Amino acid sequence: MAARAAAPQQHAYVLHHYDWSETSLVLELFTREHGRIAVVAKGAKRPYSQLRGVLLPFMRLNVGLSKPSKLQEQGVAEVQTLRSAEWLGGATLPAGAALFSGYYLNELLMKFLPRHDPHPQLFDAYALALPQLSQPEEQQAAQAALRAFELRLLADCGLLPELSVLATTQQDLQAETLYTLSADSGVQLPAYEAPQLRGRHWVALQAALLHGSVAALQQACEQCCTDHGAALKAVLRALLQYHLGQRPLRTREVLVEAQKLLN
Incomplete structure (x- = not known):
């Protein structure tokens, strides 16, 4: 045979x-x-x-x-x-905090992606993020790569609301107005204290997602990180946790415990 x-x-x-x-x-x-x-x-x-x-x-x-x-x-x-x-060569195992970030990406893929469901743009976002995590002198670029991956993951899984319009009226966002993001509806005017980005940032993120280029998405995230880095991270982490429900992210728990031991 x-x-x-x-x-x-x-x-x-x-x-x-x-x-x-x-x-x-x-x-x-x-x-x-x-x-x-x-x-x-x-x-x-x-x-x-x-x-x-x-x-x-x-x-x-x-x-x-x-x-x-x-x-x-x-x-x-x-x-x-x-x-x-x-x-195939290139980056090997990251070290320190970058190692936790790498395992965080892996855990997101394991928990959000069903088997045999291809996402080539998400694969590219993952591949470009890994070497950037290992450059401690470029922390802003590393954070932008993480945010770009999170956005691409949510968008590819159909879990990211439209970012360029107001959810309640479908009107275009005002460039300098601050908006927040609701997991179950979309972009809203903040009615309570919540992480906020200016309208132009939400629009830029949506445009980069539609463009499909990982580099363009990372660039839009880096601009957001420059102006509202903590807010973008908080918004996306809350959105991910909303869709995870009661399933905790083990890598995040381990990192928090490690930081407690070091302090």
Whole structure:
């Protein structure tokens, strides 16, 4: 019987892994072509395995997977077999606070994305954010990259309201007027103390999302961070938590506990 042909290779990041046996792992991968997928890495835990040194978080990989079986194509089974993985170079594991930020992105992807739901723009936002997190001298750029990722994630999941109009009237926003964002309705005039951005910033964020360029979205976020950095972070974190419901973000809890120990 002829060997099964391998599926085309694709770029991927390791989001998480689970022990599958004494020698093998189940990996959660984030790919540009197929979104989040689960694969089995047979023998990856063996000391001499060529996979052992590359199946690490935050490293861009070129992976080869087994061709999906008919059962997998019909949705009966989801897990494919990892045939090969090659590190494509570039940034490796971040350190310090950047490591927590990287795991925070991974946790968001794990909790918000269903499997086999591709989001190429979100993949690009993730890929561009990772190296920026590891540059402590460029904190504003790192924060802009995080905000751009959060915005792209919410937009791609259909959880981000229209940002360029007033929710109650659908009128255009006034450039210098301060507005807040309600998770269940959209942009509003603040009726209580809440994080606020000027109308021109909300409009710029919406335009960058529609443009589709990660660089444009990061630039719009960086301008917001310059003028209202804490407000943009607070708005997006509240929106994410609203949609997470009772599910806490473990990485955020760990970071808070670590900061308490250091103070």
